[in-house]
Amino acid sequence: MVRTIKGLLEFSGRNKSSLIQSFVYRVILTICEVIPILAIVYSLNSMILAKENGNQITIKTLIGAFLILLVGVIGKIIFGSIANSKAQVACFKMCADKRIEIGDRLKRIPMGYFSSNRLGEIASAVTTTIGDIETQAGHILNNLVVGVVHAVVIAIVISFFDWRIGLISIGAILTGLFVNSLLQKKSIAVSPKRQEAQSGLVAAVLEYIQGIAVVKAFNLGEKSNRAVDDAIEESRRCNIGLEKAFIKLIALYLFVFKVASGAMLMMACYLFSGGEFSLSNTLMIIVSSFVIFSQIEAAGNSSSLLRMMDSSMDKVNTLEQIPLMDENGMDIKPDNYDIEFKNVSFSYDSRKIFDNISLSIPQNTTAAFVGPSGEGKSTICNLIARFWDVNEGEVRLGGYNVKEYTCESLLNNISMVFQNVYLFQDTILNNIKFGRPKATMEEVVAAAKKACCHEFISNLPDGYSTMIGEGGCSLSGGEKQRISIARAILKDAPIIILDEATSSVDPENEKQLRLAIEELTRYKTVIMIAHRLSTVKDADHIFVLSGGHIVQQGKHEKLMNEEGIYSEFIQARRKAVGWSL
Numbered sequence: 001m002v003r004t005i006k007g008l009l010e011f012s013g014r015n016k017s018s019l020i021q022s023f024v025y026r027v028i029l030t031i032c033e034v035i036p037i038l039a040i041v042y043s044l045n046s047m048i049l050a051k052e053n054g055n056q057i058t059i060k061t062l063i064g065a066f067l068i069l070l071v072g073v074i075g076k077i078i079f080g081s082i083a084n085s086k087a088q089v090a091c092f093k094m095c096a097d098k099r100i101e102i103g104d105r106l107k108r109i110p111m112g113y114f115s116s117n118r119l120g121e122i123a124s125a126v127t128t129t130i131g132d133i134e135t136q137a138g139h140i141l142n143n144l145v146v147g148v149v150h151a152v153v154i155a156i157v158i159s160f161f162d163w164r165i166g167l168i169s170i171g172a173i174l175t176g177l178f179v180n181s182l183l184q185k186k187s188i189a190v191s192p193k194r195q196e197a198q199s200g201l202v203a204a205v206l207e208y209i210q211g212i213a214v215v216k217a218f219n220l221g222e223k224s225n226r227a228v229d230d231a232i233e234e235s236r237r238c239n240i241g242l243e244k245a246f247i248k249l250i251a252l253y254l255f256v257f258k259v260a261s262g263a264m265l266m267m268a269c270y271l272f273s274g275g276e277f278s279l280s281n282t283l284m285i286i287v288s289s290f291v292i293f294s295q296i297e298a299a300g301n302s303s304s305l306l307r308m309m310d311s312s313m314d315k316v317n318t319l320e321q322i323p324l325m326d327e328n329g330m331d332i333k334p335d336n337y338d339i340e341f342k343n344v345s346f347s348y349d350s351r352k353i354f355d356n357i358s359l360s361i362p363q364n365t366t367a368a369f370v371g372p373s374g375e376g377k378s379t380i381c382n383l384i385a386r387f388w389d390v391n392e393g394e395v396r397l398g399g400y401n402v403k404e405y406t407c408e409s410l411l412n413n414i415s416m417v418f419q420n421v422y423l424f425q426d427t428i429l430n431n432i433k434f435g436r437p438k439a440t441m442e443e444v445v446a447a448a449k450k451a452c453c454h455e456f457i458s459n460l461p462d463g464y465s466t467m468i469g470e471g472g473c474s475l476s477g478g479e480k481q482r483i484s485i486a487r488a489i490l491k492d493a494p495i496i497i498l499d500e501a502t503s504s505v506d507p508e509n510e511k512q513l514r515l516a517i518e519e520l521t522r523y524k525t526v527i528m529i530a531h532r533l534s535t536v537k538d539a540d541h542i543f544v545l546s547g548g549h550i551v552q553q554g555k556h557e558k559l560m561n562e563e564g565i566y567s568e569f570i571q572a573r574r575k576a577v578g579w580s581l
């Protein structure tokens, strides 16, 4: 428990003091909960004393007892609500901070980290795992703190009346805590399995949703459902396993306190019958024996969740320990935008893509990469933007190795327009402003006009405020492309990486797309994966990739006059299935 409290305080970051305050208020609240017992003792004593003297209990005594009771109740309400709100607000803030921290971190880790399994892991960590901590951390820890403090305070009070009954209650608390530690040990074994199952479930559901179009097109309903069904089954099995693992120990935990309550009660009666205990003390112990363990018993259920929270925090913390690519990066503003590959070798895991390639792209020129499918054209772009790190050699931008930049200062220089455009579930305005969040409406409209999308946006019912579906699914391919170009125009970065769309668009859309690209690439350094002969022909420099090397390079005319795969391809274009031009 102490370990979890320490872990939670570390996890809470800047909300640590609110969390500590909530614990302190909980302790005061617990003391307030003991006060009514004092009121009972006070009234019983007065009642018995009055009876012995043949008198009636006075109004003054009753008011006194009532006031003691009132102090306890008011204290409980005030400190309980402060403690609850402090703990809950601290948990919400701490989890919001964690989600933002993880989001920031994800931008700065290599793309290699994001395999499909990891997507499930990350998604479940950010949603369900942090969600568990958010909703449960405050309650679990408060229940435990209240449970233990409540029992200890009453045990101390009882010890003043009779040390033997005090010993029974303290012995029960210690035994209960021991059983509790067994419970947590058990939990160490089963909680990570449950979390693994949770990640697997999220990964399976994500994959199912992402591939829903293929599932429908190929009528794979049953087959693909099986993966989700299996993940649900595994998650169910782990959840039930978790419960089963705890059932016996929780029963033992409750048994200890029930037996102790009984023993306290019997002991009080025994001492009363032997004349060692007054009636009022006996009644007080009887009342206390019912109250003393009520909170710590309730805390027993929470304690089984303690380890679950522990492993939730561990899981989130591991995400925070992924090494950042730009830990030692500097905020660099280069003087020029020349791009250079110096003896670069690169592999995805064991699959080698480039073997010692060198190339240079002077600023304000257009470089086109062509070659058969899978030869590494997109990979060139990924290396320039440092989505991946080279294995050997250097990629340089403006005279600096891309590894010397912070990710942010490197990407400030680059706009990327992908073939598969992704638009966020937000307004068109915000999707364009993604390129420069502080842009004014006039600047957004100017960019949209240059990208030839102002007209169709203006014709939408809500214009720029029109909401688009996740992934931009309510717009046509050409419209999405032009919005992504508007976004890049607004960013106005000096380097443009352009993966030209291969999908055929109608002539009107194609004309608009070409105009938009012309606007985007004017006076810029352009790296393009070209799919159309017309764009390749105009490039200042063409690089032909094959077999992990640059097999040819130069202008279109030069390459056409050389023997090699470029001219062969152009001449026998119809045969060259799979080429990107």
Ligand SMILES: Nc1ncnc2c1ncn2[C@@H]1O[C@H](COP(=O)(O)OP(=O)(O)OP(=O)(O)O)[C@@H](O)[C@H]1O
Residues within 6 Å of the ligand: 348, 349, 351, 353, 371, 372, 373, 374, 375, 376, 377, 378, 379, 380, 580
């Ligand atoms: N994240 C990745 N992990 C492992 N292998 C990858 C990854 N991305 C690409 N590859 C592989 O690296 C090779 C080069 O991929 P890349 O996308 O750069 O080729 P490309 O020339 O752009 O292909 P295309 O013209 O078909 O788009 C391919 O064989 C591809 O399967």
